[in-house]
Amino acid sequence: xxxxxxxxxxxxxxxxxxxxxxxxxxxxxxxxxxxxxxxxxxxxxxxxxxxxxxxxxxxxxxxxxxxxxxxxxxxxxxxxxxxxxxxxxxxxxxxxxxxxxxxxxxxxxxxxxxxxxxxxxxxxxxxxxxxxxxxxxxxxxxxxxxxxxxxxxxxxxxxxxxxxxxxxxxxxxxxxxxxxxxxxxxxxxxxxxxxxxxxxxxxxxxxxxxxxxxxxxxxxxxxxxxxxxxxxxxxxxxxxxxxxxxxxxxxxxxxxxxxxxxxxxxxxxxxxxxxxxxxxxxxxxxxxxxxxxxxxxxxxxxxxxxxxxxxxxxxxxxxxxxxxxxxxxxxxxxxxxxxxxxxxxxxxxxxxxxxxxxxxxxxxxxxxxxxxxxxxxxxxxxxxxxxxxxxxxxxxxxxxxxxxxxxxxxxxxxxxxxxxxxxxxxxxxxxxxxxxxxxxxxxxxxxxxxxxxxxxxxxxxxxxxxxxxxxxxxxxxxxxxxxxxxxxxxxxxxxxxxxxxxxxxxxxxxxxxxxxxxxxxxxxxxxxxxxxxxxxxxxxxxxxxxxxxxxxxxxxxxxxxxxxxxxxxxxxxxxxxxxxxxxxxxxxxxxxxxxxxxxxxxxxxxxxxxxxxxxxxxxxxxxxxxxxxxxxxxxxxxxxxxxxxxxxxxxxxxxxxxxxxxxxxxxxxxxxxxxxxxxxxxxxxxxxxxxxxxxxxxxxxxxxxxxxxxxxxxxxxxxxxxxxxxxxxxxxxxxxxxxxxxxxxxxxxxxxxxxxxxxxxxxxxxxxxxxxxxxxxxxxxxxxxxxxxxxxxxxxxxxxxxxxxxxxxxxxxxxxxxxxxxxxxxxxxxxxxxxxxxxxxxxxxxxxxxxxxxxxxxxxxxxxxxxxxxxxx
Numbered sequence: 001x002x003x004x005x006x007x008x009x010x011x012x013x014x015x016x017x018x019x020x021x022x023x024x025x026x027x028x029x030x031x032x033x034x035x036x037x038x039x040x041x042x043x044x045x046x047x048x049x050x051x052x053x054x055x056x057x058x059x060x061x062x063x064x065x066x067x068x069x070x071x072x073x074x075x076x077x078x079x080x081x082x083x084x085x086x087x088x089x090x091x092x093x094x095x096x097x098x099x100x101x102x103x104x105x106x107x108x109x110x111x112x113x114x115x116x117x118x119x120x121x122x123x124x125x126x127x128x129x130x131x132x133x134x135x136x137x138x139x140x141x142x143x144x145x146x147x148x149x150x151x152x153x154x155x156x157x158x159x160x161x162x163x164x165x166x167x168x169x170x171x172x173x174x175x176x177x178x179x180x181x182x183x184x185x186x187x188x189x190x191x192x193x194x195x196x197x198x199x200x201x202x203x204x205x206x207x208x209x210x211x212x213x214x215x216x217x218x219x220x221x222x223x224x225x226x227x228x229x230x231x232x233x234x235x236x237x238x239x240x241x242x243x244x245x246x247x248x249x250x251x252x253x254x255x256x257x258x259x260x261x262x263x264x265x266x267x268x269x270x271x272x273x274x275x276x277x278x279x280x281x282x283x284x285x286x287x288x289x290x291x292x293x294x295x296x297x298x299x300x301x302x303x304x305x306x307x308x309x310x311x312x313x314x315x316x317x318x319x320x321x322x323x324x325x326x327x328x329x330x331x332x333x334x335x336x337x338x339x340x341x342x343x344x345x346x347x348x349x350x351x352x353x354x355x356x357x358x359x360x361x362x363x364x365x366x367x368x369x370x371x372x373x374x375x376x377x378x379x380x381x382x383x384x385x386x387x388x389x390x391x392x393x394x395x396x397x398x399x400x401x402x403x404x405x406x407x408x409x410x411x412x413x414x415x416x417x418x419x420x421x422x423x424x425x426x427x428x429x430x431x432x433x434x435x436x437x438x439x440x441x442x443x444x445x446x447x448x449x450x451x452x453x454x455x456x457x458x459x460x461x462x463x464x465x466x467x468x469x470x471x472x473x474x475x476x477x478x479x480x481x482x483x484x485x486x487x488x489x490x491x492x493x494x495x496x497x498x499x500x501x502x503x504x505x506x507x508x509x510x511x512x513x514x515x516x517x518x519x520x521x522x523x524x525x526x527x528x529x530x531x532x533x534x535x536x537x538x539x540x541x542x543x544x545x546x547x548x549x550x551x552x553x554x555x556x557x558x559x560x561x562x563x564x565x566x567x568x569x570x571x572x573x574x575x576x577x578x579x580x581x582x583x584x585x586x587x588x589x590x591x592x593x594x595x596x597x598x599x600x601x602x603x604x605x606x607x608x609x610x611x612x613x614x615x616x617x618x619x620x621x622x623x624x625x626x627x628x629x630x631x632x633x634x635x636x637x638x639x640x641x642x643x644x645x646x647x648x649x650x651x652x653x654x655x656x657x658x659x660x661x662x663x664x665x666x667x668x669x670x671x672x673x674x675x676x677x678x679x680x681x682x683x684x685x686x687x688x689x690x691x692x693x694x695x696x697x698x699x700x701x702x703x704x705x706x707x708x709x710x711x712x713x714x715x716x717x718x719x720x721x722x723x724x725x726x727x728x729x730x731x732x733x734x735x736x737x738x739x740x741x742x743x744x745x746x747x748x749x750x751x752x753x754x755x756x757x758x759x760x761x762x763x764x765x766x767x768x769x770x771x772x773x774x775x776x777x778x779x780x781x782x783x784x785x786x787x788x789x790x791x792x793x794x795x796x797x798x799x800x801x802x803x804x805x806x807x808x809x810x811x812x813x814x815x816x817x818x819x820x821x822x823x824x825x826x827x828x829x830x831x832x833x834x835x836x837x838x839x840x841x842x843x844x845x846x847x848x849x850x851x852x853x854x855x856x857x858x859x860x861x862x863x864x865x866x867x868x869x870x871x872x873x
Contacts, residue, residue, distance in 0.1 A: 037123050038072075041065060041130070045426075061129055066513065068126070070531060072119050074551050077576055079112045081598060170345070170372070171338035172206055175331060179210045182327050183278065183305045184219045190299040194308045194316035197331035198482030198499065199416045200373030203309040204282055206331065210307065211280050220278040220305070222248050222271070226293075227282050234292050238264035241279065241296075245271055265296040276302040284310045285423055287318060311420055313480040333370025340365065342372065346379030357393060364397030367500045374501045377413040378403075401504040417505050420483055430458050431474050432483060435498055436510040436518070437534040439558050443487045443495040446475065451625045455579050455602035456554065466703065466725075519545075532579075535560060542569060554579035566591040575599075583607055583627070590614055598622065605631045668699035671706070707732070719744045726750040733758055743768030754778040760806075764813075766791035778802040788813035795819055802826040809835055815847045823854045825869075833858075836869050845869075 045065065175195075182193050195203045210216060211225060224244035226237055239257055242264065246253045254267065279297060284290055290308065297306065310316055316328045334342065343365050344353055353361055364382070368374040378396065381403065385392050396403055404410045424432060431453055438444055450471040453459050459467045459474070475496070478484045483502065487495040498506070510516045516532040518524070519542055526545045532554040535542060539562050552574050557564065564585045567573075574580075575596040582591060584607035591605075594616050603620075604627040611632040617623075662671070704726040711732040718724075719741050727748060729738070734757050742751065743764070749771055760782050766789040769775075773795055777786075783804045788811050797819055801807070808831055814820075825833065833856050838845040848854050854869035 037120075037127060038069075041123075041127075058133060061126065061133065063513065064122075064126060068119055068122055070529070070551075072116065074576060075112050075115045075119070077599060081575060081596070082112075169205065169209070170342040171334045172202070172209060175206055175329060176209050176213070179206070179307070179329060180213055180216060182329075183210070183216055183307075186303070188301045188303045190297065190304050190306070191327060192306045192308055194310060194328045195331055196310050196313050196316040196328060196482075198371075198502070199311055199420050200371050200413065200501075201331050201333070202372045203311075203331055205372075207280055207282060207307050207309050211278070216278065219276070221275045222277040223279070224248075224277075225280045225282065228284050228289055228293075232289065235261050235264060237293065238268065238296060242267055242271070245277070268296045269298050272304070273298050273300050274302070275300070275304075277304045278307070279305075280307040280309075282309050284308050284315055285312065287315050290315065311482050313482070314477075334372060334375070335370065339368065339370050339375055342375050343368075343379055346376055347382050349383075354387060356390070357387065360390065360393050360397065364393075364400075367397055367400050369500055371499065371501055373413055373416060377410050381407055381410060400501070401507055404501075404504055404508065413501070414505060417502055418509075420481060420502075421505065421509070424481070424483075427458075427460055428474060428477060430515075432478060433506055433510050433513070433515050434458065435484075436503070436507045436516050437532065437554075437556050438498075439536050440500055440503060441497065442558070443497055445495050446472070449496075450475070451602060451627075452579060452581070455624060517548075532556075534558065538562065539564070539569065546570065546572065549574075551576055553577060554581075556581045557583075557585045560585055562586065564591065567593060573597075578602065580604070594619060601625070603627070605633065607631065662699065665699050668702050671699070671702055671704070706730075714738050714741050716741075718742065722746055724748055728752045728754075729756045730754040732756045735759070737761075737763065739764060739768070746770065748772055750774045752776040752778070753780075755781070758782050760784045762786045764788045764792040764811075769793045770795070772796050774798045776800045776802070777804065780804045781806070783807050785809075786811035788816060790816045793817060798822045798824075800824045800826065801828065803828070805829060808832055810844050810847055815850070818850065820851045821853065823848055823851045823869075824857065825855070826857045828856070828858070833869075 045062065179193060179195070182191070195207055197203050208225075211223065217223070222245045224241045226241055228237065239260070242257060243253050245268070277297075281290070281293060294306075297304070308316070313328075313330075333339075340362075343361065344350065347353070347361070361382070364378060365375065368378060378400075381396055382393060385396075387393075404414050421429070421432065434453065434456065435444065435449070450468055453471050453474070454467050459471045461467065462470050465473075475484065479486070479496070483498070484496045485499060487497040507516075507518065511518075514527045514529070514531060516534055517526055517530045519526075519533060519535045520537060524541075526548045528548060529551050530545075530548045531552070533549060533552060534556040535558070537559045539560060549570060550572060552570075553576060555574065555577065556579075564582065564587050566582075573593060573596060576599055577597060578599055579602040580592065580600060581602065581604045583604045587605065587608040587610050590610055590613060594600075594614060597620060599622060600620050601622050602625045603623060604625075606627045607630045609632055610628075613633055662668070700721070701723055702721055703723055705721070705724060706728045708728075708730045709732070711734060713736065714732070714734060722745075724745050725747055727742070727745070727750070729752070731754065732738070733755055737759055738753070738757055739762060742748070748769065751769070751772060751774070753776065755778070757780060762777070762780070762783065762785075764787065769792065772793050775793070775796055775798070777783075777800070779802065781804075784806050786801075786807070790813065792813075794817075796817055799811075799814075799817070799820060799822070801824075803826065808829070810832075814823075834840055835842070835844045836848065836854070836856070837843060848869070856867045856869055858867075
């Protein structure tokens with residue numbers, strides 16, 4: 001994982017060499033060689049990542065590489081800061097000052113180069129160790145990454161889940177019944193049944209109970225259970241399957257099977273071509289593992305089935321072949337009642353929990369969040385403790401992270417959850433570790449973490465995609481791997497959370513790698529050099545560790561109740577800081593001295609009481625994101641020429657002065673504008689009209705615009721935003737059809753309109769919205785007709801219509817929208833829904849029959865019901 005830390009240095013070295021041609025003289029070649037060493041080390045680290053956790057010597061080596069990379073980056077950034085200081089002097093006195101600075105800075109430059117030379121010597125030593133470690137990497141490249149004794153031992157321990165007594169099982173009846181039904185009922189074609197959930201949820205246990213069910217045994221003539229490890233060998237798996245198939249029917253296996261490597265698939269196909277068979281593939285990590293196995297299994301139209309257990313939702317959803325169908329069962333956490341039942345069975349051997357321990361046990365159990373493996377593991381710890389020592393029982397729940405690290409009874413829990421982390425590609429590991437900055441049970445907003453990842457340099461650029469798009473792909477991948485949970489949904493996923501036990505794992509790894517330091521109310525030892533500092537709940541114990549933050553790169557505060565005075569708290573300043581996130585802190589004035597903050601990329605004052613931003617903020621040439629939503633900031637925005645995201649500002653504040661300044665933000669990509677009620681700033685005042693005419697020259701590179709509030713007319717500059725990808729308009733209440741201007745936007749992909757138009761007809765014309773993929777129409781109070789011409793919106797894949805009370809029919813011409821994959825109606829009139837029923841007279845069902853997914857959602861008795869309209873679902 002140190003490859004990301006090393007990789008970012010290569011470009012900085014190129015710039016360094018270019019600037020120091022004279023100063024380096026004979027050493028220039030040596031510095032170039034150092035850059036080459038770093039490039040080779042980066043490539044090497046990508047391979048080392050696969051073995052780091054299971055090899056102690058290699059882990060130490062990677063840690064040393066990471067430390068050197070950080071020290072080198074600090075030295076180079078301090079050098080570039082000196083260059084920056086030299087360039088800020090004008091006039092005669094400025095020239096004298098500049099000369100004085102140059103003399104002082106020359107000494108500093110020599111000092112930095114001397115530091116780099118010392119680093120170069122250390123890198124040479126690491127290079128020698130790297131050469132000695134090379135044989136281990138050769139084994140990795142040959143596909144033996146799982147061959148360590150520790151890895152093999154853990155793989156064999158999975159067998160423990162197959163030996164559980166039925167009395168130990170909780171919450172398994174309902175999922176077992178569903179899976180058995182899928183297996184024994186249905187068509188004759190081969191079907192794949194996938195069980196998907198995060199590690200430790202009980203997938204193997206469930207699959208084994210289904211596999212051994214008497215009804216299942218009677219139904220299938222041949223059965224095989226195959227444990228797929230992360231480093232499986234296809235020949236060994238196929239031989240294992242063959243042996244099991246012959247064993248079920250009490251026949252001897254083919255002679256010489258153990259020495260075979262070819263023809264194994266043919267043996268299986270011939271054996272199963274006329275049999276109804278069941279194969280369980282337990283613990284499939286990647287699609288390629290399924291791909292190499294599925295071609296050995298014939299689709300013989302005998303009603304055969306495959307059960308596949310996996311942590312990866314992508315594997316589950318795409319595991320069906322061309323000639324087979326797939327069913328996916330998402331295994332859920334245990335309910336609170338089921339969790340308590342399992343906890344008491346394991347902790348008190350089936351007896352009731354003593355009354356005086358009940359609160360402590362329930363608190364500890366909540367940390368498990370229904371994860372069976374965590375419940376069983378923690379129960380084992382508590383069962384061994386003296387029930388009279390209440391303090392020991394209490395400590396388990398309150399210091400769960402420390403328990404996981406130090407208690408032998410929790411090592412299996414740590415290992416099985418760590419497997420998911422270790423399996424991540426290197427570009428995702430840092431991103432997932434980064435989530436350790438957030439407190440326990442914290443709801444992580446999608447756009448916040450995306451912008452933070454970008455500011456920290458964790459997102460790799462990909463051709464044809466914005467960094468935000470790539471970051472969103474990363475989030476989806478973590479979600480599909482079961483490492484993130486959706487916390488809330490409003491039309492689309494907006495917030496996430498990390499399971500408490502899994503969070504303890506990444507907090508531990510983050511601390512071990514000096515990735516993040518978390519400062520909480522208890523006094524925890526800080527590393528010598530803190531890179532990221534996340535302060536939770538209190539500033540207690542922060543000041544006594546000030547000497548550790550001289551090279552701080554990121555600072556976060558969560559739930560701090562004390563009044564915050566950053567300059568008093570950190571008197572040394574943050575000359576290398578990239579990220580400063582003080583959201584919802586008790587701040588009344590701008591928190592920092594900006595004189596030496598040239599590297600700041602992300603600044604959040606959201607939810608603070610800060611009113612003014614100093615004019616010197618214009619020096620922050622790298623600042624990409626300024627979040628001042630729900631703050632009281634009024635001016636000096638136009639100085640931020642490198643700003644890429646500004647959310648949210650009040651359009652009419654300061655007589656429209658802020659709007660005039662927006663035209664100066666040439667790099668702006670994302671803009672949110674709203675108008676809060678002037679009296680108290682708490683709620684939207686829909687009757688006041690947003691004055692957007694001041695913005696005569698909008699930022700040309702802008703990609704996302706959010707406008708909330710009443711408009712007299714749509715801003716005339718909207719069609720000029722050729723880079724606009726996403727547009728949200730809310731409460732505009734226009735008298736004129738907004739589509740006339742909006743349809744001309746050449747790159748618009750996502751359009752959401754809420755109470756935007758007071759007319760009765762929306763007309764989508766041929767040639768309009770050529771790249772639009774998502775369209776959402778909400779609360780058009782007078783809308784009676786939507787019409788779509790042939791050739792309009794040719795790429796739309798998702799159309800959502802909500803709360804349009806007077807709309808009685810589906811859009812005229814919707815049958816021409818051949819790319820539509822999802823059509824959803826939310827809280828629409830019953831008369832509208834009836835027109836979609838195929839058995840109704842004058843039904844419009846034929847217009848939407850080509851769309852794979854059509855849903856209708858409406859309120860009933862205080863809850864929402866989702867109904868499927870299309871029979872294809």
